[in-house]
Amino acid sequence: MTYSYLSHLHCPKCGTEYDASQLHQLCVCGAPLLVDYDLERLASEVKREDIAARRPDLWRYHELLPVQSEANVVSLGEGMTPLLPVPALGENMGIEHLYMKDEGIIPTGSFKARGAAVGVSRAKELGVTELAMPTNGNAGAAWALYAARAGIRATIVMPVDAPKITRNECAVSGANLVLVDGLISDAGKIVGRAVQEFGLFDASTLKEPYRIEGKKTMGLELAEQFGWDVPDVILYPTGGGVGLIGIHKALKELQAIGWIPAERRLPRLVAVQAEGCAPIVKAWEEGREESEFFPNSETIAFGINVPKALGDFLVLQALRETDGCAIAIGDEALLREQENAARLEGAFVCPEGAAVFAAARALRASGWIADGERVVALNTGAGIKYPDTVSAEVPVLQPEDSLKR
Ligand SMILES: *Cc1c(COP(=O)(O)O)cnc(C)c1O
Numbered sequence: 150m151t152y153s154y155l156s157h158l159h160c161p162k163c164g165t166e167y168d169a170s171q172l173h174q175l176c177v178c179g180a181p182l183l184v185d186y187d188l189e190r191l192a193s194e195v196k197r198e199d200i201a202a203r204r205p206d207l208w209r210y211h212e213l214l215p216v217q218s219e220a221n222v223v224s225l226g227e228g229m230t231p232l233l234p235v236p237a238l239g240e241n242m243g244i245e246h247l248y249m250k251d252e253g254i255i256p257t258g259s260f261k262a263r264g265a266a267v268g269v270s271r272a273k274e275l276g277v278t279e280l281a282m283p284t285n286g287n288a289g290a291a292w293a294l295y296a297a298r299a300g301i302r303a304t305i306v307m308p309v310d311a312p313k314i315t316r317n318e319c320a321v322s323g324a325n326l327v328l329v330d331g332l333i334s335d336a337g338k339i340v341g342r343a344v345q346e347f348g349l350f351d352a353s354t355l356k357e358p359y360r361i362e363g364k365k366t367m368g369l370e371l372a373e374q375f376g377w378d379v380p381d382v383i384l385y386p387t388g389g390g391v392g393l394i395g396i397h398k399a400l401k402e403l404q405a406i407g408w409i410p411a412e413r414r415l416p417r418l419v420a421v422q423a424e425g426c427a428p429i430v431k432a433w434e435e436g437r438e439e440s441e442f443f444p445n446s447e448t449i450a451f452g453i454n455v456p457k458a459l460g461d462f463l464v465l466q467a468l469r470e471t472d473g474c475a476i477a478i479g480d481e482a483l484l485r486e487q488e489n490a491a492r493l494e495g496a497f498v499c500p501e502g503a504a505v506f507a508a509a510r511a512l513r514a515s516g517w518i519a520d521g522e523r524v525v526a527l528n529t530g531a532g533i534k535y536p537d538t539v540s541a542e543v544p545v546l547q548p549e550d551s552l553k554r
């Protein structure tokens with residue numbers, strides 16, 4: 150039995166192919182590499198019914214993942230997160246079939262665990278003993294913890310004002326953690342120099358090919374959770390855009406192997422950004438194929454504060470191919486939506502997830518989301534990772550005081 154149908158890597162920009170059994174970072178042309186599988190053989194040897202009885206984690210799709218040997222799988226039980234109907238919130242914004250895929254319950258508290266699980270497993274399989282990466286917090290936390298489980302040494306560089314809990318997650322894992330008085334792009338430059346100097350494996354977003362494969366599993370799960378079908382719209386909070394690229398890749402692979410109907414229109418993908426950091430939205434509105442560095446970026450949705458993404462052209466391509474769109478949300482609107490989700494649905498979503506709900510509301514109001522469409526919002530992390538986004542004025546009683554109502 151074949152555990153993985155991995156075949157090779159290719160560059161989506163210049164087409165160069167690479168041997169997947171070797172460690173690779175970027176293509177010689179500077180673009181990120183994508184992973185290919187022998188989909189024809191997979192289609193003839195594996196049936197989607199085979200998946201049903203497997204453990205509810207992302208490794209149930211191991212044939213479509215790059216890890217060659219099960220022995221190299223580094224797992225904390227990630228994946229197969231719930232797809233929850235959110236009818237009250239949906240009604241509140243006029244979307245009858247609104248769903249939340251809740252990544253808030255995943256190990257490490259954000260969906261970065263998916264990319265880390267597959268990326269670290271594959272790094273271990275290819276002999277990596279030490280890795281380094283810049284992060285806005287959640288990715289560093291996830292990679293630090295998965296690296297610890299894999300016995301790989303991790304160096305993590307994050308901005309000083311990244312969420313404090315992610316700092317603690319790195320520290321407790323024993324990673325070599327450094328803060329930078331700047332943005333993730335500054336952290337990236339520091340990592341770049343360290344990679345050159347010490348020959349570390351560079352685990353920066355899209356500088357290794359396997360993180361996308363982990364995030365791809367959101368698309369695989371959505372298809373399975375919809376009964377091997379797809380919704381009409383998927384909204385994704387876009388920083389580096391890895392998840393959006395991954396979901397698009399997953400759905401195309403599922404069509405290629407016939408697990409979802411080839412004639413089915415793929416969901417319109419929506420890249421949701423913050424008004425304070427919206428390079429992809431700007432490029433989309435200007436009809437460009439790549440984004441430009443977004444200066445002085447700022448938003449409380451820290452996970453999507455990425456002023457220039459390496460895979461921007463792949464995100465924009467996915468939006469074009471699926472008739473999707475890109476939209477920016479202000480911090481105030483997303484904070485209001487965070488409260489709506491908690492009050493109406495009991496869901497304490499992260500600010501990035503709240504931005505996605507706010508985007509759904511705006512797109513419904515403008516008519517871009519039509520009546521009766523099935524809409525999936527990705528809540529990419531737990532609200533409890535960002536305790537400071539909520540300020541509560543709470544009365545304090547003395548022991549002899551009584552409650553008022
Ligand atoms: C990293 C992150 C994002 C953005 O993910 P990308 O795939 O890099 O676009 C969204 N939400 C949260 C909570 C994150 O940590």
Ligand SMILES: [Zn+2]
Nearest residue numbers: 160163176178
């Ligand atoms: Zn190339």
